[in-house]
């Protein structure tokens with residue numbers, strides 16, 4: 001039995017989980033400092049990187065810390081001095097480092113963090129949904145969501161390139177387990193990143209006050225600048241997209257050209273949903289998907305171009321609504337919103353097929369939970 | 372064509388390793404492949420499923436396999452609660468089930484090759500040999516995959532895999 | 543990119559001369575002070591420095607809080623009304 005299916009591309013093909021793919025991309029990015037605290041299901045990323053540092057494959061300082069709060073504090077400090085930095089976390093780990101996430105964004109320091117997106121307790125649950133990464137929305141980070149191990153690899157490289165141009169930290173989301181622990185074929189592209197650049201660096205001997213107490217309108221101005229620059233980072237994301245894969249920038253449009261019905265989703269479970277869309281297409285239903293590759297900056301333009309029938313499927317909620325449902329509606333689009341797959345609840349092709357069928361038949365409530 | 376395989380085994384028997392070895396072997400033969408462990412607390416001896424997908428087109432789905440084409444059972448004591456048309460069994464003799472059954476005494480092969488750890492025979496090697504045979508994966512690809520996935524453990528494992536590949540029987 | 547909210551010049555007394563807030567003045571006894579440095583670490587304004595016979599206080603910025611007196615094991619600091 002032989003096939004030629006996976007022979008495209010020039011890089012080496014390897015079977016890698018998204019965790020392993022991210023570690024490989026980080027190795028190519030050659031960070032100076034990595035600091036992390038282990039948490040399921042992210043741990044294999046930093047375990048792999050620690051191995052690389054130990055074996056000499058990767059020339060970086062791996063700082064073992066006692067908490068995620070310290071991990072982010074360490075990379076904040078290292079980035080201030082001009083180091084290329086990386087960390088990874090999940091769920092409660094992200095919650096624990098939350099304060100420092102604001103500091104690094106507010107300090108306008110480039111940094112890359114992988115988030116294996118997982119439920120936050122209680123009740124206790126180690127499985128996948130998007131609750132944790134969505135909590136970063138207000139902190140001033142670029143937030144990307146990959147769909148495959150290949151995209152996790154490409155997006156991690158893109159993250160360094162974009163973050164260091166726009167001076168905004170970049171989080172790369174991968175679905176817990178169904179991506180983090182699932183091995184797929186990844187092409188290790190021969191990518192090379194430009195030298196580290198950033199807006200400022202503080203070196204020994206310099207006399208400067210960093211983040212001193214702000215008076216008057218300084219804080220307001222800083223927040224405004226960050227908001228504007230985060231919006232503008234879309235251009236840099238679009239521009240660098242082609243260098244690290246080619247996915248369509250902020251969004252991937254799947255079978256949308258002539259679609260009457262559009263599904264809006266993000267993350268690793270989009271693959272199953274696309275298979276369900278193909279089934280409906282075979283039946284003549286004009287349905288497609290707008291996959292949000294980025295949550296920040298939010299792809300407002302692409303959302304506004306959607307056909308009139310829109311269903312947003314969310315894996316994280318705010319009150320009774322889904323978060324992406326709320327964000328999409330905030331662009332002035334009328335949406336149906338379904339919350340599903342919380343706590344790693346398996347949502348497969350058949351589930352999506354039934355759900356999309358109900359949507360097309362006009363039988364969905366404004367907001368529903370797929371329980 | 373997409374082939375979906377579910378491996379039924381116990382924690383520590385090597386189901387995840389087998390799936391990875393087979394996915395890599397399929398990759399080496401030009402296929403797209405995916406190896407997915409069952410997610411949950413890992414506990415030696417507890418029953419776990421591992422999922423393997425092989426296709427000539429990119430694999431997008433990442434949900435668990437609900438209706439596998441093939442079920443591979445590492446421990447005969449695990450109940451086969453599937454209607455898969457093909458079953459691959461670790462067993463010295465065939466069992467009476469409606470599915471087409473392949474069987475090989477993987478435990479005996481593993482033990483004879485010294486593949487035992489903490490009270491359990493490690494079945495990843497002979498069972499990946501057996502499954503590779505059923506999937507029509509070439510023995511050379513299996514060998515290379517074992518070197519990629521197992522490193523220095525590959526040599527001994529491959530001997531066990533090759534034996535299972537050759538002696539597997541079917542009903 | 544405007545970095546002014548983040549980076550500023552590191553000047554002494556950018557928040558003014560806090561010495562004007564003081565009601566009680568800490569006086570260090572050079573006889574009792576062992577120069578252990580405890581007060582240097584604890585002074586919230588960072589205005590105690592090592593001197594020749596004892597520590598010395600920069601009264602332009604000492605706000606008279608008395609923390610130094612509390613932490614001095616030698617009871618070498620006395621707070622006297624201004």
Ligand code: SF4
Nearest residue numbers: 575576578579581614
């Ligand atoms: S704590 Fe007391 S003894 Fe120690 S340096 Fe200060 S004044 Fe002197």
Ligand code: SF4
Nearest residue numbers: 585604605607608610
């Ligand atoms: S009174 Fe307060 S501010 Fe003044 S020297 Fe002592 S500790 Fe410092």
